[in-house]
Amino acid sequence: MGVKPPIGRDTQLCMSLAARPGNFGSRFHNRLYELLGLDYVYKAFTTDDLAGAVGGIRALGIRGCAVSMPFKEAVIPMLDELDPSARAIDSVNTIVNDGGTLTGFNTDYTAVRMLLTSHDVDPAMRFILRGSGGMAKAVATALRDSGFERGTIVARNETAGRSLADAHGYDWTADPDPAGARLLINVTPLGMAGADADALAFAKPLIARCDVAFDVVALPAETPFLAAARAAGKRVVTGAEVATLQALEQFVLYTDVRPDRSDVEAAAAFARA
Incomplete structure (x- = not known):
């Protein structure tokens, strides 16, 4: 020291x-x-x-x-x-x-790109990104610039969701595809300490079909989404990271x-x- x-x-x-x-x-x-x-x-x-x-x-x-x-x-x-x-x-x-x-x-953008690389997340994976706010924009841009070409933005706000998807060449939907994707990313308050602390960002069947679970929520470090993914034997990237x-x-x-x-x-x- x-x-x-x-x-x-x-x-x-x-x-x-x-x-x-x-x-x-x-x-x-x-x-x-x-x-x-x-x-x-x-x-x-x-x-x-x-x-x-x-x-x-x-x-x-x-x-x-x-x-x-x-x-x-x-x-x-x-x-x-x-x-x-x-x-x-x-x-x-x-x-x-x-x-x-x-x-x-913007070190949020930088951090996400670095974590995708350090966790060896394959850009060939199709992803589902839940969220359409400012941090979702940073994550979506980091995905695009890291070579991820196939993805869907899930957002209840159609205007914001479509705008984010269109700007990055991705699809938009109000609800996750029941078929799921290999990479699931939560960029919403779901699972965050407070009113949404017990909320699961993605349904368990979707988690069961994925390979990597990425939650941007930092507090708590272990959200219900990440806990469910670990229990299912999936690789995780945490908001604390x-x-x-x-x-x-x-x-x-x-x-x-x-x-x-x-x-x-x-x-x-x-x-x-």
Whole structure:
């Protein structure tokens, strides 16, 4: 473990902006700063004045900012540049400040692409993706750019579902195909802690027919969908992995330091505790 300097005038500030700030990002980043002895501090914020907040990032030399809903698209006109990861989906979840130049990135997109590769998910698989919101857009674009050509977007909102499907060359339906698919992906709140905690994102017959179950829900890490998939002997990709990897890629963008795996795992465990 490094020795983290006390907070002083040279300390670099990183932050997040969300309608409902959580603790994962703050705990993850600050724990890594401690483990690596970096002179940084991270703080979560919310705002009713997005333009003012972004102006403050520039004016105060804040090094980086994570961006959550509902600001991911609204922030784009306020930035100077977009990385290809953000341009691909017109959505920003990370701002990096280089001497007053603000560049938008999307590490959700990056994380999903990396996980599809690291879990050896075959692009020849047909998939069913449930959801049509901002994160669904990031996942669908990551699938398309990773070579997945056969897929269906499942969304009750026909306008949003068809728009997402058409933009990426996929099909749309309001209900999952009873025949199922080899890859099932949940990008809805189904299974998330709260009102939908007990909801199963896909019916058990569909789970029985799949090879890989991918749930973007990060809390809890083991959703009913993933529990059912594990019980059926399926490979799983978890939302906790997405949350950790996208936060790690933000950390690297802010600090130019890539921690080793043990430090990342320690910080992720600390953040979830």
